[in-house]
């Protein structure tokens with residue numbers, strides 16, 4: 133039987149996510165003591181899959197999960213889920229708000245209820261523990277002065293009373309969970325998401341050079357997050373989630389290009405995209421402004437590349453002795469032949485592109501002539 137691990141004990145949001153994922157399939161759900169235990173167990177084959185909280189609407193990324201995904205390259209993301217997250221203040225029966233001296237929960241849950249805690253329990257000591265359900269079990273076996281922040285399921289499991297409901301800072305709070313396993317599951321559904329880890333080269337504009345590959349192809353990024361590479365201070369690894377399937381030509385090409393531009397690119401997974409609560413998803417109607425903004429990006433890149441070309445032409449100019457040597461008709465014929473070929477390949481008019489390039493070549497020749505005539509003998 134398939135074994136699906138989650139951060140336990142019983143009554144955590146992870147258990148809820150695992151139950152949602154399992155649906156009516158017959159699987160064994162295994163509560164683990166830590167996220168590390170979930171990941172190690174999947175990596176070494178004790179569990180078929182693991183359910184991990186990845187990012188929260190209020191608190192953002194769950195960094196330990198990113199670090200575990202980095203440390204265990206065998207793990208692949210196979211699915212994602214969005215779970216609405218409502219936190220409740222749980223106490224032993226008979227306790228009141230005025231009795232509470234300590235509030236226990238997972239650090240993420242404490243952070244997601246920051247405003248409530250500051251307003252209602254400003255003097256209480258906040259005690260982070262491994263999970264919301266562990267906090268509930270500790271309250272059940274502890275003092276009357278303790279409270280836990282946790283789920284309705286945890287209240288039921290540990291016979292606690294819910295003193296206050298929905299204490300999270302935002303009513304639309306939700307957490308994105310991912311399911312990890314050891315193999316890639318071919319994603320046949322649409323819309324799809326692809327997750328990557330990119331290790332950049334240490335040079336100016338390295339991140340920009342990666343991002344522009346997605347931008348000009350119109351690939352939408354849903355998340356970009358950095359984590360220290362742990363090799364030397366200042367080196368970072370980027371986690372990127374994008375809308376699209378690995379098999380789509382634009383995504384495939386972008387990945388080929390960023391692989392050439394980076395130290396390392398690892399594909400964490402390609403899986404069906406889940407609709408985000410309260411957020412629009414799917415393909416939007418394109419507006420005139422959006423299309424023009426995309427054209428502006430391309431124009432910026434074209435000019436940037438022409439700037440780079442001009443620098444190379446200037447270096448060629450340094451090798452030439454005098455203005456009489458500048459124009460090289462044979463080389464220009466080669467350049468123009470390639471331009472015509474590429475124009476054809478990209479569905480553009482070879483004649484129009486040749487005209488554009490003849491104008492550019494005249495300009496580059498002029499640059500070299502000026503360079504040579506202003507050279508100090």
Ligand SMILES: O=C(O)C(=O)C[C@]1(C(=O)O)C=C[C@@H](O)C=C1
Pocket residue numbers: 445448449458459460461463464467493496497500
């Ligand atoms: O290849 C050279 O010799 C260059 O100077 C570069 C370049 C070009 O812009 O491509 C410019 C002028 C020459 O007529 C031929 C080519």
